[in-house]
Amino acid sequence: MVRLDKNEISFPDPAQYDGHEGIIAFGGDLSVERIWFAYQNGIFPWFNPGEEILWWCPDPRFVLFPHELKVSKSMRKILDKKVFTITENQNFREVIKNCREINRKGQEGTWLSDELIETFITLHGYGLARSVEVWQNNELVGGLYGIQVGKVFCGESMFAMVSNASKAGFIHFIETHKSDFTIIDCQSHTDHLESLGARMIPKKDFLKILHKNNERR
Structure with missing residues (x-):
């Protein structure tokens, strides 16, 4: 793995570097500039708060093509x-905070530190991060957020306080924007997303799609 310099925003080329189990670098910082540069190159942070920042670009990559969405x-x-x-982009801060705080089966703690949350909120203010809010009886009961890189949506996390809330938000988002996005980056496998049509593709294919569609509309 490559150790990143905090004073230089750069990463190993993920197309040429496989790393260890998808980890291609460690260290650096969580600045807005570095996070945005990472996503533009198919790289995302995932680590335990208080530990070294780890940067990932797994092979294969778990993705969803909008036209392959499966709805039961x-x-x-x-x-x-x-x-x-x-709704969309109505309460990004509460969505991401709930993604951090919601209890998940088989998972202790969260990778969303305060610093990373504030970076994502700043990106939202720039129009580079988006949220979906799911309401029931005027209460926020589910949602998801992610980063938009051109016509690629990099889904980051979702939460649900009642059954089917996050799934409903995800399906609504895909169906509403199926012509806006070429691919949805789900990063790593989950049974939940596989049931909706997500599948693995080679990293090289994902990066090719990402770079081809990396233009703001």
């Missing part, structure tokens, strides 16, 4: 009945 009959009924009200 039960979820379609929930969406058609408008069990939830879904």
